[in-house]
Amino acid sequence: MGEMPPPEVGVVEIAAQSYQHTVRLPGRISAFEMSEVRPQIGGIVRSRNFREGSTVTAGQVLYEIDAGPARADLAAADAAAASARARYERYQSLIDINAISRQEYDDARAAADQATAVANSARISVGYSRVTAPISGIIGASSVTPGALATPSQAEPFAVIQQIDRVYVDMTRSSSELLALRNAGQRATVRLIMPDGSYYPVTGELQFSDVTVNEMTGTVTLRALFSNPNHTLLPGMFVNAEVSQGVQENAILAPQEGVSRNARGEATALVVNAQGVVEQRVLETGPTAGDKWVVLSGLNPGDKLIVEGVQRVQPGGQATAVPVQPTEQTSIELRGRQNG
Numbered sequence: 001m002g003e004m005p006p007p008e009v010g011v012v013e014i015a016a017q018s019y020q021h022t023v024r025l026p027g028r029i030s031a032f033e034m035s036e037v038r039p040q041i042g043g044i045v046r047s048r049n050f051r052e053g054s055t056v057t058a059g060q061v062l063y064e065i066d067a068g069p070a071r072a073d074l075a076a077a078d079a080a081a082a083s084a085r086a087r088y089e090r091y092q093s094l095i096d097i098n099a100i101s102r103q104e105y106d107d108a109r110a111a112a113d114q115a116t117a118v119a120n121s122a123r124i125s126v127g128y129s130r131v132t133a134p135i136s137g138i139i140g141a142s143s144v145t146p147g148a149l150a151t152p153s154q155a156e157p158f159a160v161i162q163q164i165d166r167v168y169v170d171m172t173r174s175s176s177e178l179l180a181l182r183n184a185g186q187r188a189t190v191r192l193i194m195p196d197g198s199y200y201p202v203t204g205e206l207q208f209s210d211v212t213v214n215e216m217t218g219t220v221t222l223r224a225l226f227s228n229p230n231h232t233l234l235p236g237m238f239v240n241a242e243v244s245q246g247v248q249e250n251a252i253l254a255p256q257e258g259v260s261r262n263a264r265g266e267a268t269a270l271v272v273n274a275q276g277v278v279e280q281r282v283l284e285t286g287p288t289a290g291d292k293w294v295v296l297s298g299l300n301p302g303d304k305l306i307v308e309g310v311q312r313v314q315p316g317g318q319a320t321a322v323p324v325q326p327t328e329q330t331s332i333e334l335r336g337r338q339n340g
Helices: 068-096 102-127 175-187 328-339
Strands: 008-013 016-037 043-048 061-065 130-132 137-139 159-174 189-193 204-207 219-227 238-255 267-272 278-289 292-297 304-308 320-323
Touching: 008 267, 016 137, 016 278, 068 102, 159 238, 189 219, 219 238, 238 304
Parallel strands: 008 320
Antiparallel strands: 008 304, 016 159, 016 238, 043 061, 061 130, 137 159, 159 219, 189 204, 189 238, 204 219, 238 292, 267 278, 267 304, 278 292
């Protein structure tokens, strides 16, 4: 009776390939710029000149405050300034004939300058009766209506303007991992995964300026800047961010079904060598890439990794290697991860 033929096992031939290392982090959207609209003078609000939720431009008049008291103060200040200026001009002719002392002349000049400054301040206050937008952006709900009393020191702003043509995504990362991102340099790009699972079509860039470490947790808050022309990203929205840490050339990726753990917790794999003998390898693995492990050591290009029929063979035994094609789903996941 002849010997049983070596059992057949499904193998995948390992090949070096380009791999884009990414990490997924939770993030929160914040506005590129935000400004509170506040009154600079007190008075009754006469009108609100915008629609809540609309886009406003810098310098646009948003509210008008009753300017009557401010104009009255300006008229009084202008009169006082004119009187002080006239007195000073009379003293200019008197000082030449020594009819007044130098001290009286200097006091008149100082009084004229002070009165002019008060008048200029009153004129600015009249201008403040028109409350304008400090920045361009989308304006939110108004906290006041016509007839309300405005005070310069009030705690609640009239409204808040947010500039969201560009937005930030804030993410938390450990300070040690920040170095890897810095080393990636221009390659440290970011993609967003929206709440519905789709990818935001525009890629963002990490901002490394003004990064500080939280002394309590040892973490840093990273900011990525995204273009947001359609206002799809709104402040306060939570998203997942995929941060690229650069492309690793000649990476070894092994299907997860071909990798197991031994009693010591080490990653192991079985390969069929050129003589048809099964070998066991101890692997050092890195992160996952779709349904594959990134293998740092233990596998080489050309190795035939057993992914089917592992239970039919033992290290040192014979086996017949039958190539197994990766499934289309596997290819899609890997390609999506590499491109992501």
